[in-house]
Amino acid sequence: MFLYTLKRLFQGLVTVWFIATATFFAMHNVPGDPLLNDRAVSEAIRANLESKYGLDQPLSTQYFIYLRNLSTGDFGISFTQENREVNDIIREHFPVSAILGILAVVFAATGGILFGALTAIYRNRLPDFIIMILVILGISVPSFVIAAMSQLALVSLNDLVGTTILPVAGWGTILHMLTPALVLGLGTMAYLTRLMRSSMLEVVGSDYIRTARSKGVPAPRIFTKHQIRNAILPVVTVLGPSIASITTGGFVVELVFAIPGLGRYFVQAVQQLDYTVIMGTTVFYGAFLVFMVILVDVLYGFIDPRVRLEK
Amino acid sequence: MSVLTPADFERIQYHQKTQNISRPSLSYWSDAWIRLKGNKRTLFSLYLIVGLLAFTILGPVFWNVDPAFQDLDQVSQAPGTSRLAIIVNDYEAWNGESDISIDALRLVDRATTMAVRLKWDTLPNASGYRVYRNIFPVGPEQAYGIPLVEYFDNTVLFFEDRLDLKPRRYYYSVVPMDDRGNLLDGYQSIAVDPIRVTTLDEARSKGLLTNESTLQAGDSINLSLHPLGTDYLGRDMLARLMEGARVSLFIGIGAPSLFILFGIFYGSVAGFIGGRVDQILMRFADFVVALPFLLFMILFKIAFGIGPGESGIFPMLVALVVLMWPATARLVRGQILQIREHGYIGASQLLGAKTNYLIFRHMLPNTLGVVLVTITFAIPSAIFIEAFLSFVGMGVAPPTPSWGSMSNEGIKNMLTSPHELILPAILISVTVLAFNLLGDGLRDALDARLRNQE
Numbered sequence: 226m227f228l229y230t231l232k233r234l235f236q237g238l239v240t241v242w243f244i245a246t247a248t249f250f251a252m253h254n255v256p257g258d259p260l261l262n263d264r265a266v267s268e269a270i271r272a273n274l275e276s277k278y279g280l281d282q283p284l285s286t287q288y289f290i291y292l293r294n295l296s297t298g299d300f301g302i303s304f305t306q307e308n309r310e311v312n313d314i315i316r317e318h319f320p321v322s323a324i325l326g327i328l329a330v331v332f333a334a335t336g337g338i339l340f341g342a343l344t345a346i347y348r349n350r351l352p353d354f355i356i357m358i359l360v361i362l363g364i365s366v367p368s369f370v371i372a373a374m375s376q377l378a379l380v381s382l383n384d385l386v387g388t389t390i391l392p393v394a395g396w397g398t399i400l401h402m403l404t405p406a407l408v409l410g411l412g413t414m415a416y417l418t419r420l421m422r423s424s425m426l427e428v429v430g431s432d433y434i435r436t437a438r439s440k441g442v443p444a445p446r447i448f449t450k451h452q453i454r455n456a457i458l459p460v461v462t463v464l465g466p467s468i469a470s471i472t473t474g475g476f477v478v479e480l481v482f483a484i485p486g487l488g489r490y491f492v493q494a495v496q497q498l499d500y501t502v503i504m505g506t507t508v509f510y511g512a513f514l515v516f517m518v519i520l521v522d523v524l525y526g527f528i529d530p531r532v533r534l535e536k
Numbered sequence: 537m538s539v540l541t542p543a544d545f546e547r548i549q550y551h552q553k554t555q556n557i558s559r560p561s562l563s564y565w566s567d568a569w570i571r572l573k574g575n576k577r578t579l580f581s582l583y584l585i586v587g588l589l590a591f592t593i594l595g596p597v598f599w600n601v602d603p604a605f606q607d608l609d610q611v612s613q614a615p616g617t618s619r620l621a622i623i624v625n626d627y628e629a630w631n632g633e634s635d636i637s638i639d640a641l642r643l644v645d646r647a648t649t650m651a652v653r654l655k656w657d658t659l660p661n662a663s664g665y666r667v668y669r670n671i672f673p674v675g676p677e678q679a680y681g682i683p684l685v686e687y688f689d690n691t692v693l694f695f696e697d698r699l700d701l702k703p704r705r706y707y708y709s710v711v712p713m714d715d716r717g718n719l720l721d722g723y724q725s726i727a728v729d730p731i732r733v734t735t736l737d738e739a740r741s742k743g744l745l746t747n748e749s750t751l752q753a754g755d756s757i758n759l760s761l762h763p764l765g766t767d768y769l770g771r772d773m774l775a776r777l778m779e780g781a782r783v784s785l786f787i788g789i790g791a792p793s794l795f796i797l798f799g800i801f802y803g804s805v806a807g808f809i810g811g812r813v814d815q816i817l818m819r820f821a822d823f824v825v826a827l828p829f830l831l832f833m834i835l836f837k838i839a840f841g842i843g844p845g846e847s848g849i850f851p852m853l854v855a856l857v858v859l860m861w862p863a864t865a866r867l868v869r870g871q872i873l874q875i876r877e878h879g880y881i882g883a884s885q886l887l888g889a890k891t892n893y894l895i896f897r898h899m900l901p902n903t904l905g906v907v908l909v910t911i912t913f914a915i916p917s918a919i920f921i922e923a924f925l926s927f928v929g930m931g932v933a934p935p936t937p938s939w940g941s942m943s944n945e946g947i948k949n950m951l952t953s954p955h956e957l958i959l960p961a962i963l964i965s966v967t968v969l970a971f972n973l974l975g976d977g978l979r980d981a982l983d984a985r986l987r988n989q990e
Contacts, residue, residue, distance in 0.1 A: 243823040247832070254839040365969035367920060367940075369927050370961040373947050473828045477924055481947070492928050495834055507835060510828045518826075 230523050237515045242292075244511035248504050249291055253284065255498070291504075300505030304498075311505035314490060319509070321396060322479070322486035326472040328406035333413035333467065338460060340414075341421020342453055345429055356418065363415030368474070372408045372481040379404065394483040405482045409475055413467045417460055425456040461528055465521035469514040568905070571981040578977025584970035588963075592781040595774075603775040604935055607759075607766060611702065612953040615765040615773070620756045621732040623739065624648060632694035641710050641724040644694070648733040652697040654708055659722055662712030664688040666719065667695045670707045671952060674725050680709045688717070703732040734759070765955050767945060773959060780937040780960065783849060784967070787922045787938075791856035792914035796907060798857065799864025800900070806865070807872030808895060818869065821862035832859055833921065834930045848933045852925065856918055864910055871903040905982035912975035916968040923964050939964045 275281040279290050294301065300311035340360075344353045379393045392401050428434065429452060437447050476488025487506060494502040562570070572578055627650055634644040634655055644653040654667070670681025685695055697708070711723040739757055764773040806817040833855050840851035875881065881898060889897070919939075925931035926940030927947075934941060939960040946957030 240823055240826045244827055247827060248835065251832070251835045251839045361969060361972070362965075364972060365916070365965045367923050367927075367943070367961065367964055367968075369924070369943065369947070370957070370965070373950055373957060377950065469828065473830045474924075476830070477928060480928055491831065492834075492930070495838060495930065498838075503835065507828065507831050510831055511826065514828055515826055 226526060229526070230519075233519045233522060237519050240515050241508070241512045244515070245292065245295055245508045246288075248507045248511075249288055252500055252504050255500075295508065300509070301501035303502050304500055311501050314502060315487065315505065315509055318485060318487040318490050321484060322472065322475055322488055325402060325406055325409065325479070325484065325486060326468070326475055328402055329410035329413070329471050329475075330464075330468055331410075332407055333410035333417055333471070334460070334464065336410070336414040337417025338421050338453070338457060341418040341460075342425050342448075342456065344418065344422045345425030345456075346448075348426065357422075360415040360418050363411045364419075368408060368412055369477050369481055371411060372405070372478055375404055375408055376481070394481075396484045401484075405478050405484060408482075409471060409478045412474075413471055417463070417467070420463065421456060421460050424459045425452065428452050428456040458525075458528065461521070461525055465518035468517045468521070472514065472517075473510060564905075568978075568981040572977055575977045575980065577973050578981070581970040581973035581977065584966065585974065588781065588785070588967055588970065592778060592785055595778040595781075599774055599778065601772045601775040603771060603779040603937060605771065607762070607770040607772070610759060610762060610766050611700070611770040612768050612949060612956065613762055613766040613770075614953060615763065615955050615959075621734045621759050622648075622756050623736055624650065624733045626735050626737065627651065630694075630696050632692075634694075638693070641708070641726045643726065643728060647728045647730040649701040649703055649730050650698070650733050650735075652701060652706070652708070652728055652730055653694070654697070654710070654726070655694045656710050656724060658690060658693065659710070659712040659724070661714070661720060661722075662690050663715040664690055664713040664717070665692070666711050666713055667697075668709045668711065669697065669699075670709070671704070673707050673727070674709055674723070678723075680711060680723070681707065686713070686717070688713075688715075701730050703730055705729050732759075764959060765953070767942070767956050768949050768953070773955070776937045776942060777939075777959060777963060780939045780942055781963065783932055783936060783938040784919055784922055784940070784964070787849060787852055787856070788915050788919035788967070791853050791860070791918045792911050794853070795857040795861040796864045796911055796914065799861040800868050800903070800907060802861065803865035803868030803870075804872050804895060804900065804903075807869035807876070808891075808899070810873075814869070818866070821865050824859065824862045827859065829859060830921070830924065833925060837925070837930060848931065849936070852922065852931060856921065860914065860918075864907065864914075867906060867910060868903050871906055872899055875899050875902050909975055909979045909982060912971055912978055916971040916975075919964065919967055919971075 272281070279287055282290070298312070300315070303309045303311060303314065340356050344356045347353045376393050379391055383389050383391070383393070391404055392398075395401055434447060434451055437451050438444075442451075473488070475486060476492055478484070479486040479489040480492065487510075491503070491506045494506065630644075630651070630653055632655065634653075636642065636644065638655045638657050641654060641656040644655050647653075656665075659665070664687050666686045667684045668680035668682065669684055670679065672679065672681075674680055684697055684699065695710075706728045707725055708728055709723050709725040712720045714720055734757065762772050762774070764777065766772055767776065802817065802821070806814045833852075836855035836858060837848065837851050840854060875898070881894060884894060884898060922931055922938060923940030923943065926938050927944045929941075929944065932938040932941050942960040943957055943964070946953075946955075946960065950957050
């Protein structure tokens with residue numbers, strides 16, 4: 226298990242290097258000049274700026290400087306905001322995105338597992354139909370539409386009651402987080418519900434459930450100990466990639482709900498062609514995702530004994 | 537042991553019937569088609585997709601309206617067919633004169649989309665006035681709306697609004713100010729419903745009237761028809777939805793076809809050659825999978841760069857292909873690895889089949905079912921991604937409409953004209969839903985394990 230974890234961590238590091246390289250060369254192909262915004266810069270200033278940022282060096286040298294800085298955790302200084310390190314920006318905005326993402330994943334996972342199990346148990350009956358219609362909606366309606374609609378619903382709800390029950394936008398208290406997290410997690414929840422339903426259907430019809438029932442295990446115990454625990458495995462495997470899609474997909478929700486997260490900041494940086502911020506955020510996100518997937522895979526070993534025994 | 541005579545080698549009559557073909561044999565594809573037809577949801581989704589394609593391709597033939605044309609008489613017009621406008625005389629300047637007695641905020645003349653004329657009486661303590669317009673009544677939180685004018689003179693008691701008037705209800709408020717421009721209590725408010733008007737000259741210049749027409753001021757006239765309304769720039773929604781469908785479906789169908797072709801090639805090479813090459817190729821695919829998807833979509837899109845006047849469809853297509861091929865490659869490789877071990881491949885090799893023959897005759901056709909299912913699921917996700925990116929302003933550049941960019945524009949006017957958001961959103965959802973249902977049905981129909989279960 227330990228060796229397996231070590232191996233996965235090493236692979237993860239190589240993957241992060243690949244992400245950093247891809248980001249670097251993609252950014253180098255971006256047309257435009259980072260030092261030429263609106264104001265004309267004189268030749269001398271320009272040369273000074275270029276040497277300060279190392280832009281007068283050949284590409285390979287720039288690449289190695291970039292890698293060396295990355296390995297010490299230095300993402301550089303923002304090109305558009307004075308005296309702001311990319312590290313500061315990440316430190317300030319990432320926690321917001323992370324909290325939103327974690328809440329969304331929690332919503333998605335608990336909702337998906339619960340609803341999926343319910344639909345399998347009530348197969349072809351009313352709860353199954355209702356939940357599956359909601360699932361189809363969750364899969365086919367884009368999250369920005371759901372976000373806008375939920376804002377409209379909140380406005381009329383708040384109007385109806387007379388006070389603000391749930392804020393429509395912004396960030397700060399737990400109340401601000403609920404709606405955006407729900408909206409963000411909805412697509413994944415729908416996906417997980419489908420997955421859980423099909424794996425639960427397989428489990429419900431299997432022999433060991435019949436055995437458990439025939440030897441008199443009470444139904445709630447079968448449900449939690451035998452059915453859920455076995456059916457949950459495929460859901461856990463996709464949880465890693467789900468975290469990835471939720472955290473990187475968060476910027477749409479952040480935009481609609483005016484949440485000061487890293488995703489919204491990234492979009493803003495792209496619009497302003499803030500090279501270091503774009504590169505830093507991308508590499509940071511990439512590394513975060515890679516290690517989340519590894520974490521989930523390693524945890525998977527604890528849930529499924531077969532994985533542990535194989536290694 | 538007796539001696540064998542030639543008679544012993546005579547063929548004996550064989551009576552037993554070996555096989556009885558009771559029904560015509562079915563090929564894999566005809567069997568799949570029969571089961572596809574039996575699935576109501578799949579059939580429904582097929583009709584939906586055919587309808588969408590007809591809407592996209594044939595739509596512009598029947599509704600031949602320029603999607604970029606701005607009908608400024610009907611900005612943010614809700615869907616519907618009532619397009620009556622009253623013809624009025626040309627606009628004449630107004631200097632605040634009126635015949636009616638003014639005791640409070642009053643409307644002078646008839647309120648039209650050409651002008652709304654207001655007069656009011658002196659308000660207590662006012663040394664000036666500010667006039668506001670809102671689309672909601674002024675509530676207890678005193679939301680007056682947008683300020684239209686400010687008079688630092690308490691003798692000016694009239695105002696004429698000609699700013700972007702639409703045939704809907706407005707709430708005008710006059711708020712008194714003190715001499716430093718601070719608002720005082722005691723505002724007056726009035727609800728106004730302007731009627732849609734046009735002048736003869738305007739109607740003529742827009743081709744709504746012929747020169748011989750005998751219509752007079754006071755008669756009514758039909759403005760040009762927009763069955764699904766117009767957007768915030770007065771562009772016809774139906775025409776834009778058709779144009780946007782072309783962009784969305786082009787990306788949605790084009791990108792998956794391309795990256796699946798590449799994925800098949802990559803995966804079959806890796807699977808067939810195997811060994812070290814396979815390991816290296818698949819390792820690289822793993823790297824590409826690890827890239828944070830949406831961020832890299834944006835990165836690649838700006839890296840390819842779009843010049844002025846370009847729509848950015850092509851960069852988006854390339855970015856999608858570059859990032860989405862590994863899933864197909866993995867799938868095809870897995871299939872090829874499985875098929876390679878099957879007995880019929882060995883048999884074919886024994887009969888002298890060449891590598892090319894093996895790949896094109898046996899291996900690829902057998903992966904086709906899985907690939908078809910992947911395509912149908914890749915189409916909705918590509919449409920989703922296009923909509924996402926266009927929504928955050930990183931996708932198709934305006935003025936080219938796509939459903940995503942139309943939703944992006946619509947969300948800004950969500951409260952006042954919801955149809956601008958709802959119509960493209962419905963189209964995105966229906967398309968994604970149709971392709972998802974089709975994918976489900978195809979998967980069930982093509983799954984060989986399910987084939988003999990009935």
